[in-house]
Amino acid sequence: MQVNNEFKPKIVAFCCNWCSYAGADLAGTNRANYPADVKIIRVPCSCRVNPMFILRAFQRGADGVILCGCHPGDCHYTTGNYYARRRMTMLFSMLNYLGIEKERTRVEWVSAAEGAKFAATMNEFVETITKLGENKRLEDLRCKK
Amino acid sequence: MQEVMVKRASELMADGTVVRVLGWKNGEFAYDPTPAVFESAEALNTFVYNDFCSSNLSKYLIALSKKDGKTLVFLKPCDSYSFNQLLTEHRIDREKVYIIGIECSGKVDEAKLREAGCEGILGIKSEGDNFVVETLYGDKTFAKADCLSERCTTCKSRKVVAYDEMIGENGEVNSECGRFDQVAELEAMTPDERYEFWRGELSRCIRCNACRNICPACSCEKCVFDNPNSGIAQKAAADSFEENMFHIIRAFHVAGRCTDCGECSRVCPQHIPLHLLNRKFIKDMNECYGEYQAGEEAGSRAPLVSFTQEDCEPSIVYEREASK
Numbered sequence: 001m002q003v004n005n006e007f008k009p010k011i012v013a014f015c016c017n018w019c020s021y022a023g024a025d026l027a028g029t030n031r032a033n034y035p036a037d038v039k040i041i042r043v044p045c046s047c048r049v050n051p052m053f054i055l056r057a058f059q060r061g062a063d064g065v066i067l068c069g070c071h072p073g074d075c076h077y078t079t080g081n082y083y084a085r086r087r088m089t090m091l092f093s094m095l096n097y098l099g100i101e102k103e104r105t106r107v108e109w110v111s112a113a114e115g116a117k118f119a120a121t122m123n124e125f126v127e128t129i130t131k132l133g134e135n136k137r138l139e140d141l142r143c144k145k
Numbered sequence: 146m147q148e149v150m151v152k153r154a155s156e157l158m159a160d161g162t163v164v165r166v167l168g169w170k171n172g173e174f175a176y177d178p179t180p181a182v183f184e185s186a187e188a189l190n191t192f193v194y195n196d197f198c199s200s201n202l203s204k205y206l207i208a209l210s211k212k213d214g215k216t217l218v219f220l221k222p223c224d225s226y227s228f229n230q231l232l233t234e235h236r237i238d239r240e241k242v243y244i245i246g247i248e249c250s251g252k253v254d255e256a257k258l259r260e261a262g263c264e265g266i267l268g269i270k271s272e273g274d275n276f277v278v279e280t281l282y283g284d285k286t287f288a289k290a291d292c293l294s295e296r297c298t299t300c301k302s303r304k305v306v307a308y309d310e311m312i313g314e315n316g317e318v319n320s321e322c323g324r325f326d327q328v329a330e331l332e333a334m335t336p337d338e339r340y341e342f343w344r345g346e347l348s349r350c351i352r353c354n355a356c357r358n359i360c361p362a363c364s365c366e367k368c369v370f371d372n373p374n375s376g377i378a379q380k381a382a383a384d385s386f387e388e389n390m391f392h393i394i395r396a397f398h399v400a401g402r403c404t405d406c407g408e409c410s411r412v413c414p415q416h417i418p419l420h421l422l423n424r425k426f427i428k429d430m431n432e433c434y435g436e437y438q439a440g441e442e443a444g445s446r447a448p449l450v451s452f453t454q455e456d457c458e459p460s461i462v463y464e465r466e467a468s469k
Contacts, residue, residue, distance in 0.1 A: 055390050
């Protein structure tokens with residue numbers, strides 16, 4: 001039997017219910033291609049994501065985590081993504097400070113009309129993570145198969 | 146100083162202004178005075194205040210302000226920032242507290258005294274630029290600059306920001322304290338060097354939770370680290386991931402509310418420089434969202450609970466790293 005040793009990254013994408021999740025939907029209905037390595041988790045708002053979610057995703061084997069939300073100013077709850085923006089800036093800066101590759105985390109604003117942007121963003125992110133390789137610095141050995 | 150404080154405390158207790166006093170008494174050894182509550186004038190005989198009294202008393206007021214009657218508390222400049230922060234978060238009833246602000250010229254790091262070969266400590270006196278330490282082997286003199294704790298050598302403020310009366314002179318805010326120098330040094334390293342540095346520090350963590358328990362900003366009644374369903378409650382870190390996670394989340398939960406009192410690093414039995422994590426957040430917030438000092442003013446709004454439409458995007462982290 002041939003074993004495929006090619007590295008396939010696992011990506012977790014937190015998408016807000018109102019914009020980015022619909023954007024992902026649009027990418028699908030438009031038949032836009034993006035890798036199946038991206039696992040989407042729907043959240044009510046980008047602001048719902050707390051730093052623990054992101055760390056947990058890494059612990060359970062994610063190689064990259066991306067948070068997608070409505071464009072600033074377009075939040076369904078008016079201001080949620082403004083708070084998310086500050087929080088994620090601080091968290092990413094802290095991860096970078098601890099020496100964890102800064103490319104592994106990202107925030108993108110994707111509206112419900114931007115199916116093409118969603119697919120392009122995911123393609124690019126998967127490519128970046130494939131180049132970076134496996135997540136070693138925030139892995140939990142007990143969660144490895 | 147100690148006599149003046151005891152005298153004033155007895156007066157306030159005698160005239161019925163306060164029913165109890167929160168201060169320090171000697172611990173097991175002369176160099177570890179512990180916070181203590183005194184409920185009678187006689188009990189005040191064991192009251193202690195010296196250059197070893199570094200613990201922050203403000204957090205104890207959460208429990209004490211739920212009791213009947215007023216509590217007299219002695220607050221050093223650092224402690225008064227924490228007090229204001231707790232007041233902002235509605236954790237303390239201001240009406241139930243009578244604050245005497247005390248001047249502070251820095252506290253001793255007992256570990257530094259030991260390093261300098263000081264054993265058998267019995268007491269300490271401050272004389273100008275020196276500490277005279279009374280030991281079993283006679284008095285020894287140490288330069289203040291050599292044995293002050295790190296947080297005192299980079300003291301951000303000697304100003305008591307909340308008080309009903311002062312003992313001694315109120316100091317000034319020192320904006321040139323250089324408390325971010327070490328953070329800047331770390332930032333200048335490569336990510337690999339930083340990773341190595343933090344692995345070395347954080348892998349020593351024994352998850353005793355002392356940093357959380359002492360922290361005046363960590364005052365939640367239910368802590369995320371005590372959630373029995375989380376898989377991380379009350380246990381030693383089993384993996385490098387858990388070490389990283391505990392410290393990232395601990396620092397993140399106090400981000401914007403941390404007054405940089407430095408208690409976390411002081412109580413850490415493993416001497417992990419936890420203040421470097423807190424200061425990183427403070428430095429970032431100052432740079433991205435404007436200067437902010439938690440606790441300087443009661444009722445101020447912390448950066449992470451407010452926003453502007455023009456805030457920087459999270460990608461600024463990559464840009465700043467790339468521009469180095």
